[in-house]
Amino acid sequence: MALNRYYSVRMRSAREAVHISGAEGIYEKNEVAKIVQQYTDRAFEHEKGRADTIRITVDRLRDRPRKIVSLPLCSLNTRNAEAAQKAAMKLLTSVGIEERAVEEAFKALTMGLSMRGAMLLDIEGVRLEPDLLRGVRVTRMGINRSASKDLSRKLGRLGLNNDTVKEALILASKVQKYRMVLGELCISDDPNYTTGYIATRTHGYVRIPRIKKRGIPYGGRAFFITGGEVMDLIKYLQQTPVIISEIKPCTGVVPLKEILERKSRR
Ligand code: PML
Numbered sequence: 001m002a003l004n005r006y007y008s009v010r011m012r013s014a015r016e017a018v019h020i021s022g023a024e025g026i027y028e029k030n031e032v033a034k035i036v037q038q039y040t041d042r043a044f045e046h047e048k049g050r051a052d053t054i055r056i057t058v059d060r061l062r063d064r065p066r067k068i069v070s071l072p073l074c075s076l077n078t079r080n081a082e083a084a085q086k087a088a089m090k091l092l093t094s095v096g097i098e099e100r101a102v103e104e105a106f107k108a109l110t111m112g113l114s115m116r117g118a119m120l121l122d123i124e125g126v127r128l129e130p131d132l133l134r135g136v137r138v139t140r141m142g143i144n145r146s147a148s149k150d151l152s153r154k155l156g157r158l159g160l161n162n163d164t165v166k167e168a169l170i171l172a173s174k175v176q177k178y179r180m181v182l183g184e185l186c187i188s189d190d191p192n193y194t195t196g197y198i199a200t201r202t203h204g205y206v207r208i209p210r211i212k213k214r215g216i217p218y219g220g221r222a223f224f225i226t227g228g229e230v231m232d233l234i235k236y237l238q239q240t241p242v243i244i245s246e247i248k249p250c251t252g253v254v255p256l257k258e259i260l261e262r263k264s265r266r
Helices: 029-045 081-093 099-109 145-156 163-176 230-239 256-261
Strands: 006-015 018-028 053-060 066-069 073-075 119-122 141-143 181-187 196-200 204-208 220-225 242-246 250-253
Touching (some): 006 029, 018 029, 066 163, 081 099, 081 181, 081 204, 081 256, 099 220, 145 242, 163 196
Parallel strands (some): 073 204, 119 220
């Protein structure tokens, strides 16, 4: 049997043991050296400061990556954290997640601890991840060349063609592909990055500006999940290679009401 030609490339950088940046993708062998160089440059040039430790891991994938379609992307125009939280609440409860679960997630994500991975909550807000301090890291995801070009073009029209948005959309699309996941809430832990998002299969990837005040150095991700085997979900999130091969529409600001009326088109 021919060897799989895909490699997972992951980077994490830190300064004085404090996390600065991370990146990951799935690439063909002939692209790996160039990507390692790009990730290294990125770690050195990050606005949070120059990294003093950069860890890059390259693993050949045993399984062929599963090709998936991205979530469609749009933005709200929320004015402040209160409006952002209300919008997030409406989006998440509209897919069956209970208010108390969303409240629990906001509480945990804004209490001042940043976990490395995502927290898992059932629809009532009970935490399900085996390691409550580390959470669950989503890895083994990427985008192929033609989809990446298409995504850059679509995001470029919105002034959003940057690694942060691209990588968050790739991650959210992988996560929502698993049926047990009903929704995701993300607040960046970058103190200068105040846009978060909600992702659901019904509404797509909805960017939520001003979800936190500038200067707050914590955040994270919460995945809301419904009945099923949690360990199978964790295995999927951490080990199943997934590659985005098609990009759904990316639109600018859409009123919340319109998003809530939208049914899944995927
Ligand atoms: C992160 O990885 O820090 C979270 C990024 C959230 C991106 C939200 C967006 O601008 O679409």
